[in-house]
Amino acid sequence: MTGEPRELPAEAGPLAGLRVVEYGDLVTAPYASKVLADLGATVLKIEAPRSGDRSRVVGPFPGDLPDPERSGLFIYLNAKKRGVTLDLGCSTGRAIFARLIADADVLIENVAPPDAARLGLAHEQVRRLNDHLIHLSITPFGHTGPYSAHKGYGLNVAAMSGVVLANGAPERAPLPLPDFLEDFFTGVVGALSCMLALAGTEGDADGAGTGEWIDLSGANAWMTFQTGMNVVSWVFNGRRTRRQGRHSRGGGYPYAILPCKDGYVRLIAMQRIEWTRFVQLMGTPEWSSDERFQDRLKMNELYADELNALIDPWLTARTKAELQQLFYTGRVPFTAVKDFRDVLEDPQLRARNFFVDARQPGMAPMWMPGPPYHLATEVLGPWRPAPTLGEHNDEVFGGQLTINRDDMVALEQAGVI
Amino acid sequence: MPRPLLSGLRVVDMGWVWAGGVTGHILSDWGADVIKIESSKRIDPARQGRPIIGDTPDPEQNPMFHNVNRGKRSVTIDITTPQGGALVKRLVAVSDVVIENMTPHALAAAGLNYPALREVNERLIMVSQPLAGQTGPFRELRGYGGTVNSLVGLEFITGYEDSGEMTGFTHTVGDPNVAVFAATAVLAALHRRRRTGRGEYIDLSMWEALAAHQGFGLLDVQMNGRNGYLRGSDHPLYAPHGIYRCADVDGVEQWIAIVVETEQEWDALCEAMGRPPWCAAPEFSDRYQRRQHRAALDEHLNAWTRPWEKLALEQHLQQRGVAGTACRDQGDRYLDASLREWGTHVDVAHPVLGVEPLYGVPVRMERRQPVPMKRAPTLGEHTREVLTEVLGLTAAELDQLDADGVLS
Numbered sequence: 001m002t003g004e005p006r007e008l009p010a011e012a013g014p015l016a017g018l019r020v021v022e023y024g025d026l027v028t029a030p031y032a033s034k035v036l037a038d039l040g041a042t043v044l045k046i047e048a049p050r051s052g053d054r055s056r057v058v059g060p061f062p063g064d065l066p067d068p069e070r071s072g073l074f075i076y077l078n079a080k081k082r083g084v085t086l087d088l089g090c091s092t093g094r095a096i097f098a099r100l101i102a103d104a105d106v107l108i109e110n111v112a113p114p115d116a117a118r119l120g121l122a123h124e125q126v127r128r129l130n131d132h133l134i135h136l137s138i139t140p141f142g143h144t145g146p147y148s149a150h151k152g153y154g155l156n157v158a159a160m161s162g163v164v165l166a167n168g169a170p171e172r173a174p175l176p177l178p179d180f181l182e183d184f185f186t187g188v189v190g191a192l193s194c195m196l197a198l199a200g201t202e203g204d205a206d207g208a209g210t211g212e213w214i215d216l217s218g219a220n221a222w223m224t225f226q227t228g229m230n231v232v233s234w235v236f237n238g239r240r241t242r243r244q245g246r247h248s249r250g251g252g253y254p255y256a257i258l259p260c261k262d263g264y265v266r267l268i269a270m271q272r273i274e275w276t277r278f279v280q281l282m283g284t285p286e287w288s289s290d291e292r293f294q295d296r297l298k299m300n301e302l303y304a305d306e307l308n309a310l311i312d313p314w315l316t317a318r319t320k321a322e323l324q325q326l327f328y329t330g331r332v333p334f335t336a337v338k339d340f341r342d343v344l345e346d347p348q349l350r351a352r353n354f355f356v357d358a359r360q361p362g363m364a365p366m367w368m369p370g371p372p373y374h375l376a377t378e379v380l381g382p383w384r385p386a387p388t389l390g391e392h393n394d395e396v397f398g399g400q401l402t403i404n405r406d407d408m409v410a411l412e413q414a415g416v417i
Numbered sequence: 418m419p420r421p422l423l424s425g426l427r428v429v430d431m432g433w434v435w436a437g438g439v440t441g442h443i444l445s446d447w448g449a450d451v452i453k454i455e456s457s458k459r460i461d462p463a464r465q466g467r468p469i470i471g472d473t474p475d476p477e478q479n480p481m482f483h484n485v486n487r488g489k490r491s492v493t494i495d496i497t498t499p500q501g502g503a504l505v506k507r508l509v510a511v512s513d514v515v516i517e518n519m520t521p522h523a524l525a526a527a528g529l530n531y532p533a534l535r536e537v538n539e540r541l542i543m544v545s546q547p548l549a550g551q552t553g554p555f556r557e558l559r560g561y562g563g564t565v566n567s568l569v570g571l572e573f574i575t576g577y578e579d580s581g582e583m584t585g586f587t588h589t590v591g592d593p594n595v596a597v598f599a600a601t602a603v604l605a606a607l608h609r610r611r612r613t614g615r616g617e618y619i620d621l622s623m624w625e626a627l628a629a630h631q632g633f634g635l636l637d638v639q640m641n642g643r644n645g646y647l648r649g650s651d652h653p654l655y656a657p658h659g660i661y662r663c664a665d666v667d668g669v670e671q672w673i674a675i676v677v678e679t680e681q682e683w684d685a686l687c688e689a690m691g692r693p694p695w696c697a698a699p700e701f702s703d704r705y706q707r708r709q710h711r712a713a714l715d716e717h718l719n720a721w722t723r724p725w726e727k728l729a730l731e732q733h734l735q736q737r738g739v740a741g742t743a744c745r746d747q748g749d750r751y752l753d754a755s756l757r758e759w760g761t762h763v764d765v766a767h768p769v770l771g772v773e774p775l776y777g778v779p780v781r782m783e784r785r786q787p788v789p790m791k792r793a794p795t796l797g798e799h800t801r802e803v804l805t806e807v808l809g810l811t812a813a814e815l816d817q818l819d820a821d822g823v824l825s
Contacts (some may be wrong), residue, residue: 014602014609014617035598039605058653060637072640076632123783142781146755150735152676155658156742159674164660165746166588167575173719174660174672174744175584178574178648184630185590188597193780195604196447200422200785202611205448207419213783220779223750223761225439225593228776231762232480234747235774236469240669241746246585257572257585264583266567268560324555333560335567337583339645340638343570343628351553354625366639369632372595372625373602374550376531376618 012381013040018198020106021046022081023088023121026055027154027180028138028218029110030077031187036106036194038371040381043081044100044396049415052085052389053078062363068389073180075360075386076368083387084396085417088119093416098129099401106194110138113148123213133211134197138190142217154182154218161222162230162241169245186218189225247304252296257337258308260315264337265323272296274333281330282314356383393417421448421788426607427512427807429454429505430489431496431529433461435589436546436623437518438485439596440603444514445488446778446787452512452803453489454496454505457796457825464796469770476796477769483793484775487765491794492803493824496527500823507808509534514603515543518623520557521550531618540616542606544599550622558624565591569628570635570645578649579712595626650715654678656707657686660744661719663727671727672744675718675734683707685738690721763790800824 018041024030030045030053037043047053055077056068068074086100087093097120101107109121116122116137123143126135137143140152147160155176158164163182168175197212199205233239248255254267254275269275275296279288287310293299299307315323320336327334336342344367349355356370371380397403397417411417426449430441433455445451455461457476463485464476476482492508495501506529509515515534517524524530524545531543545551548565549558566572566586576583599621606617628635638644650659655676663671677683680703687696695701695717700710707714722730727743734741743749750756751774760777767773778787804810810818818824 014605016609018608035601036605039602054654058633060633060640060643062640064641072636073633076636142759144781145759150742151682151738151740152742153655153658153678153740155652155655155660155674155676156740159660159672159742159744162744162746162750163588164674165672165744167584167586169577169582169584172577173650173662175575175577176648176650176652176658176660176674177590178571178586179631179633181571181590181630185594185597188594188601189779192443192597192601192604193782195601195608196422196780197782197785198608199447199604200782202608203422203425205420205422205424205785207422207784210784212785215781215783216779217781220759220761220777220781223756224776224779225597226588226590227747227750228762229481229484230747231751231774231776232469232483234751236480236770238748240748244585244587246583248585248587257583264573266564266572266585268563270561328555328558331559333564335560335564337567337572338570339573340570340631340634341644343568343631344635344638346568348549348553348555348558349625349628352550352622352625354628364640366636369625369629369635372598372621372629374552374620376620377615 012378013038016040018042018106019104020044020108021101021104023109023111025053025110027077027183028187028190029108030055031184032136032138032190032194033081033108034077034079035188035191037080038373038380045078045081045083045387046086046097046100047083047389049085049087049390049417056389070363075358078386079358079368080381080384081387082392082396083390084393085390087416088121090416092411092414094120096397096401096416101126101130101133104130104133106134106136108136108138108190108194112151113139113143116143127211127213131211132201132209134194134201134214135211136190136194136214136216138186138216138218140218142220143215145217147219152219154180157182157186157218157222160219161227163222163227165241166243168243170243174243182218182222185226186216186221189221190216249300251300253299253304253307255300256304256308258311258315260323260336261317261319263320263339265315265320265334266337267334269333277330278332278334281326281332282311285310358383360385390417422785423447423449426450426514428452428514428516429508429512431515431517431519431524432546433518434463435481435485435592436596437516438463438482439593440516440544440546440599441489442485442487443596443600444603448788451489452508453486453491453794454494455491455796456493456495458495460796475769480773483767483770483773486793487775488788488791489794490799490803491797492800493797495823495825496529498823500818500821502528504804504823505529506534506537509541510537511807512538513540513542513607515541516599518546520547520559521545522557535616538616540610540614542603542610542617544603544619544621546595546599546621546623548623550625551620561589563587563589565589565623565627568624570631571627573645574634574648576647576649578647578651581647583647591623591627595621595623598626651708651711656704656711657714657718659715659718661715661722663722663725663730663743673722673727673730674742674744676740678704680704682739686734689734689737689739765790765792767792768795797824
């Protein structure tokens with residue numbers, strides 16, 4: 001790969017100095033704290049001894065060889081954080097945890113409600129340790145509310161929100177959202193929740209100075225922000241979300257994915273002018289004046305296959321990159337269907353230095369998505385490796401908490417750290 | 418009524434359509450005074466579209482607009498006129514935050530981009546969140562939320578494994594996603610400003626905000642050369658992991674999602690199914706086996722779920738510790754009284770549509786509450802109120818501006 005990924009300076013960002021402790025697993029809580037870390041917060045990640053965060057077993061792994069220190073998802077989500085291991089299931093572990101959060105600003109965790117009290121993470125327990133703390137709990141269905149007793153994963157959240165009903169082909173079963181997408185979005189809402197609570201604890205509104213507990217559920221994040229506005233269309237028109245597949249019916253032509261020379265392109269035109277501009281890009285072929293092809297609703301309903309076949313030679317003579325440029329200069333809102341290599345090599349993302357050069361010790365250099373924020377007054381902090389399991393135990397337990405060496409060895413042997 | 422946590426914060430909101438609206442409503446939900454600048458000469462597309470009642474186009478009937486602009490005040494100003502631009506600058510001078518998501522040339526042409534606005538307010542925090550960002554060869558790119566799914570690889574991996582059919586990823590995750598990122602950054606910048614007095618400009622793009630969720634696929638291609646593949650229902654951790662058919666209701670197909678991670682959950686699922694003999698087959702003996710034989714597994718499960726009523730099956734599974742969740746469409750969600758009680762949606766009165774359900778505030782705090790839900794404004798509803806109250810304009814000045822066509 002060519003091009004220069006961005007070089008980032010040390011400790012910067014609007015949240016510099018904010019101390020976050022995370023007891024997170026898989027995506028939601030680790031991503032919430034990653035978003036805060038990208039904005040400058042200092043994040044200490046606590047993992048269970050031995051097993052650690054489950055994203056360590058997800059991969060992808062170089063050469064598909066599973067290794068808890070080489071999981072791509074773990075490294076992406078936990079870069080920049082310091083990591084310690086601590087068993088919150090025993091009282092010694094919880095006593096150490098109490099010292100860790102005594103001077104923290106934010107605690108982010110995503111333990112299931114039935115496990116919270118056992119791990120000392122139920123909010124009434126946490127509040128006794130630090131009443132100024134912002135405590136964010138992320139669960140699929142909430143600690144409170146009608147479905148709090150339900151078990152769930154990302155797909156369960158997507159099912160309750162109805163979003164999966166829009167995904168897939170009409171004649172087949174709906175499809176899950178790919179690659180933990182539900183959990184990524186829920187994680188960003190988690191970061192937002194912390195920032196809202198921070199405004200409450202810092203501002204001059206009532207209750208400034210006192211902490212907060214946020215009970216965030218993925219289901220509610222998705223049922224509001226993502227699919228919440230659909231409810232009105234059912235109330236007034238009885239309209240229910242249905243999956244459309246690659247050729248959506250009911251709207252104007254085109255709404256389709258069609259092949260080009262080296263892949264596919266996505267065609268969506270909401271306005272007539274957008275279709276007209278595309279026809280002009282093709283050199284206004286004779287068929288475009290056919291009287292059957294003037295009403296875009298009819299075109300989509302009756303002649304979509306015929307039109308697709310007419311467009312096909314023009315598209316398949318051109319590459320994704322050529323078409324992307326033509327669409328852009330022609331002000332047509334179509335796009336190439338990009339694969340991941342296309343995304344890595346995308347001229348727009350490259351020009352904006354979106355990717356960061358990630359150097360995880362012992363691994364080949366990788367490009368990772370950088371923070372999506374570009375700030376005017378400063379450049380966000382550098383990429384730093386994700387912690388190996390328990391990497392900062394000495395620094396944090398020995399240095400920060402001044403636990404002496406003998407005690408550390410004893411804690412290690414007892415499996416506490 | 419305690420002071421809400423963003424009380425005293427004034428926001429000039431030039432965001433529009435879906436993404437641009439959400440950022441501002443997140444702030445208005447928690448008590449900020451969000452002033453939406455709009456114009457009848459260039460109506461927010463979220464106000465357009467098929468009317469709910471009757472068939473005459475009406476800017477007051479679009480549910481998207483009502484959802485994402487609740488609690489805001491609407492001020493109509495034609496920002497393309499010099500007087501209109503000057504009015505917006507005067508508002509910005511006494512505000513804390515500016516939100517916008519136009520393609521980059523638009524605000525620059527109106528003389529209202531960040532460098533111009535910073536001149537009147539050094540402490541300003543401004544976020545721009547259009548599709549492609551402020552720089553780069555495709556910065557003026559237009560598109561719909563769905564096209565962003567294509568740009569980041571989501572469409573390329575969405576489809577059925579067996580047939581190889583790419584189905585398209587049509588839900589526009591990217592709009593609310595970039596808005597939540599934007600509000601997070603604005604609040605982070607406010608945190609710093611409280612300490613340092615420093616303003617900030619945040620250049621954000623819907624494209625990058627969604628690309629940030631693709632760490633898995635972007636690393637897989639670099640590590641293993643796998644350039645994306647159709648995911649189907651496959652999951653690296655769970656098997657079964659899929660959506661299964663239940664009994665139809667009034668001829669409409671119904672579905673349930675079932676996910677199993679641990680062996681304990683698998684055992685509970687087998688128990689819930691009454692331990693049919695196929696459960697004990699070696700190809701389903703552990704998670705790795707089940708994942709490998711997922712096509713056969715899904716076939717068995719589909720046969721079992723087919724006669725069940727979906728909510729009864731959900732209860733049957735959840736009672737046994739299995740993560741089963743019925744797929745709920747908007748009708749199911751609206752009619753579920755427990756969701757209403759949870760605040761997932763809130764009935765709000767609107768002058769044109771009557772009572773309509775708006776989605777609620779998902780962030781539940783123990784000590785602090787969002788403000789009571791208020792409806793979205795009608796076009797220009799607060800023009801005179803805001804310009805009088807915030808800028809101290811007199812009735813005569815307002816009449817003159819109106820006569821000059823600035824307030825339209």
